[in-house]
Amino acid sequence: MRIAYVEDNLANLALVRRVARMGQHEVESYAEAEAALTALGQNPPDLILVDLQLAGQMDGLQLVSTLRQQGVQTPIVAVTAYAMLGDRERCLEAGCNAYLPKPLPVSELLALFETHDTEKSAARGERTGG
Amino acid sequence: MSTTQTPSVSDTQFAQEVRTDRLSLLWQVTLAAAILLIWVALTISATHHLVSFTWLAVCLIVVAGSALTGWLLRRNFYRAAVWCYAGGIATAISLMLYSPPGLVREAMPFAFPLLVFIVGLLLPPTALIWLCLLIGLIVIGVPALHDQALSIGPHQALALLFTGIAALLTAQAAGELYTIAEWALSHYRRERERKLELHQSQIDLKKALARAQVLAENLEQANTSLASTNVELERARATAEEAKNFRGKFLANMSHELRTPLNAIIGFSETMLHFPEMYDNVPLPPEYQRDMEQVHISGQQLLYVINDILDLSRVDAGKLDLQPCVMDLEPIFKATLTTATGLIGDRPIRLLRNLPKTLPPVYADPNRVRQILLNLYSNAVKFTEQGSITLSLTSADGDVVIGVTDTGCGIPPEEHEIIFEEFRQGRAGLCKPSTGSGLGLAIARHLVTLMNGRIWVESEVGVGSTFYFTLPRAPVEEIPVPDQRASVLERT
Numbered sequence: 001m002r003i004a005y006v007e008d009n010l011a012n013l014a015l016v017r018r019v020a021r022m023g024q025h026e027v028e029s030y031a032e033a034e035a036a037l038t039a040l041g042q043n044p045p046d047l048i049l050v051d052l053q054l055a056g057q058m059d060g061l062q063l064v065s066t067l068r069q070q071g072v073q074t075p076i077v078a079v080t081a082y083a084m085l086g087d088r089e090r091c092l093e094a095g096c097n098a099y100l101p102k103p104l105p106v107s108e109l110l111a112l113f114e115t116h117d118t119e120k121s122a123a124r125g126e127r128t129g130g
Numbered sequence: 131m132s133t134t135q136t137p138s139v140s141d142t143q144f145a146q147e148v149r150t151d152r153l154s155l156l157w158q159v160t161l162a163a164a165i166l167l168i169w170v171a172l173t174i175s176a177t178h179h180l181v182s183f184t185w186l187a188v189c190l191i192v193v194a195g196s197a198l199t200g201w202l203l204r205r206n207f208y209r210a211a212v213w214c215y216a217g218g219i220a221t222a223i224s225l226m227l228y229s230p231p232g233l234v235r236e237a238m239p240f241a242f243p244l245l246v247f248i249v250g251l252l253l254p255p256t257a258l259i260w261l262c263l264l265i266g267l268i269v270i271g272v273p274a275l276h277d278q279a280l281s282i283g284p285h286q287a288l289a290l291l292f293t294g295i296a297a298l299l300t301a302q303a304a305g306e307l308y309t310i311a312e313w314a315l316s317h318y319r320r321e322r323e324r325k326l327e328l329h330q331s332q333i334d335l336k337k338a339l340a341r342a343q344v345l346a347e348n349l350e351q352a353n354t355s356l357a358s359t360n361v362e363l364e365r366a367r368a369t370a371e372e373a374k375n376f377r378g379k380f381l382a383n384m385s386h387e388l389r390t391p392l393n394a395i396i397g398f399s400e401t402m403l404h405f406p407e408m409y410d411n412v413p414l415p416p417e418y419q420r421d422m423e424q425v426h427i428s429g430q431q432l433l434y435v436i437n438d439i440l441d442l443s444r445v446d447a448g449k450l451d452l453q454p455c456v457m458d459l460e461p462i463f464k465a466t467l468t469t470a471t472g473l474i475g476d477r478p479i480r481l482l483r484n485l486p487k488t489l490p491p492v493y494a495d496p497n498r499v500r501q502i503l504l505n506l507y508s509n510a511v512k513f514t515e516q517g518s519i520t521l522s523l524t525s526a527d528g529d530v531v532i533g534v535t536d537t538g539c540g541i542p543p544e545e546h547e548i549i550f551e552e553f554r555q556g557r558a559g560l561c562k563p564s565t566g567s568g569l570g571l572a573i574a575r576h577l578v579t580l581m582n583g584r585i586w587v588e589s590e591v592g593v594g595s596t597f598y599f600t601l602p603r604a605p606v607e608e609i610p611v612p613d614q615r616a617s618v619l620e621r622t
Binding site: 009011012014015018019021022053081082083084085101102103104105106 | 381382385386387388389390391392393394396397398400401404405407408429433440451
């Protein structure tokens with residue numbers, strides 16, 4: 001499965017890469033929303049993880065709503081250290097499918113990858129079957 | 131006329147005053163007339179020698195009578211004054227009647243009806259009877275005295291008849307006149323009183339108006355100062371709001387900045403400890419593993435501290451939004467015990483339930499009740515090496531008392547209060563060095579208080595502790611809504 005992680009913190013990126021190794025998932029990363037927007041629009045991955053605070057001008061939520069406006073259907077999960085009241089609602093409103101506050105329990109991250117991988121495989125199976 | 135209202139005493143007095151005025155005018159006019167007559171008589175007699183002594187005497191008697199009347203009136207002897215006046219006139223007429231038969235003797239009795247008329251106006255009807263008797267005596271008696279023989283002439287009879295008629299008419303007319311006058315007077319007085327009242331009202335109104343104006347001015351001043359106070363208040367409120375916003379922003383940033391590095395600390399320690407698959411199945415050397423466990427626990431600890439501080443700051447800012455509802459305790463208890471099982475790990479601690487068969491519904495916020503219970507359980511687990519942790523529930527008055535009893539090291543009585551204070555921990559030296567922010571019980575106390583409950587501890591050192599807290603029972607008629615239960619389960 002191809003996972004795109006839009007994140008400017010190298011330690012967190014390394015952690016996700018580490019966890020992704022378990023399911024042999026491929027992780028491509030973007031430190032800025034602008035770079036992610038071009039790349040993800042052209043070649044959407046199977047799952048997108050987005051941090052809210054990014055290096056560029058655009059923040060994570062702007063990226064998500066722009067992607068949704070462009071018609072990108074890929075599941076997006078907000079992964080953020082913004083864990084105050086209302087942050088979850090803000091993320092879901094912008095077009096995220098789920099919200100995971102940091103620090104992420106590794107087991108939850110694993111479960112997330114597994115779920116989407118299964119879904120992806122099922123979708124592929126359907127496509128090849130049909 | 132009898133239908134008109136009876137005049138009041140003051141009206142009668144007023145009428146009396148008016149009569150006194152009339153009499154006063156009467157005697158003065160009479161006196162003046164008599165004096166004028168004397169002067170005329172004297173003038174005429176000086177040239178023609180026609181006026182007799184009798185005429186002068188008559189005039190003098192009238193003068194004396196009138197003067198005496200005035201004197202009596204001034205001393206407020208009204209009745210006597212009237213009689214004196216009448217007496218003077220009657221005496222004067224009598225004197226003229228005391229003469230040989232002739233024109234004067236025949237004409238003079240006809241002056242009496244006039245006297246009757248005057249007296250009738252000034253005195254009550256009974257007085258007229260007496261006057262009429264006196265006049266009768268004079269008219270008949272005086273000529274007879276002069277002639278030394280009693281004989282009643284047609285003139286005398288006619289004069290007496292006229293006098294009688296005059297008396298009757300006057301009594302009748304005077305009665306009506308008085309009634310009318312008194313009626314008019316009473317109305318006049320009432321009118322005057324009303325006028326006075328009106329005047330007084332006008333004065334009062336003017337005063338009230340002036341007062342209202344002063345009040346209005348004061349009010350305006352008050353309004354002005356109130357407006358300026360409001361502006362200041364608004365400014366203070368804005369400042370406070372700004373400070374609050376700043377504080378909120380600060381807390382959000384602090385939380386974010388601490389969570390970001392914690393993500394890597396907790397995450398990597400976890401992957402290294404529990405997921406060797408992520409490291410190509412190269413196991414961590416045992417010593418590394420022990421140290422890494424410390425890193426993981428410390429990271430978790432730091433996370434709890436951050437969460438607790440955020441909770442406390444929300445309580446302080448009044449932002450901790452409670453959503454109390456009629457709730458069922460069973461799912462909360464179940465979830466708490468599951469979490470506690472995880473906290474205990476492999477220590478020999480049994481989790482016991484000492485609960486009634488059916489749990490009464492309470493009125494509280496399910497998430498906060500869960501938080502309180504978790505804090506109490508993590509506390510109990512932290513300080514208990516072995517034995518049991520028992521959950522109990524009893525009902526008292528309108529409250530439900532929930533207890534968490536451990537078989538830990540116990541808390542000395544002097545520390546029963548301070549353990550609920552922020553950043554305070556008891557039992558220094560008695561138990562193993564305790565971890566935790568020291569905020570768990572403080573938060574529990576805040577939450578319980580916000581839900582109108584109480585929290586306290588009963589403990590014996592070496593035996594164990596029981597933490598109790600109360601929650602208000604739900605009103606009987608309300609039935610717990612199934613939705614609430616579902617949402618609680620979901621959040622758990």
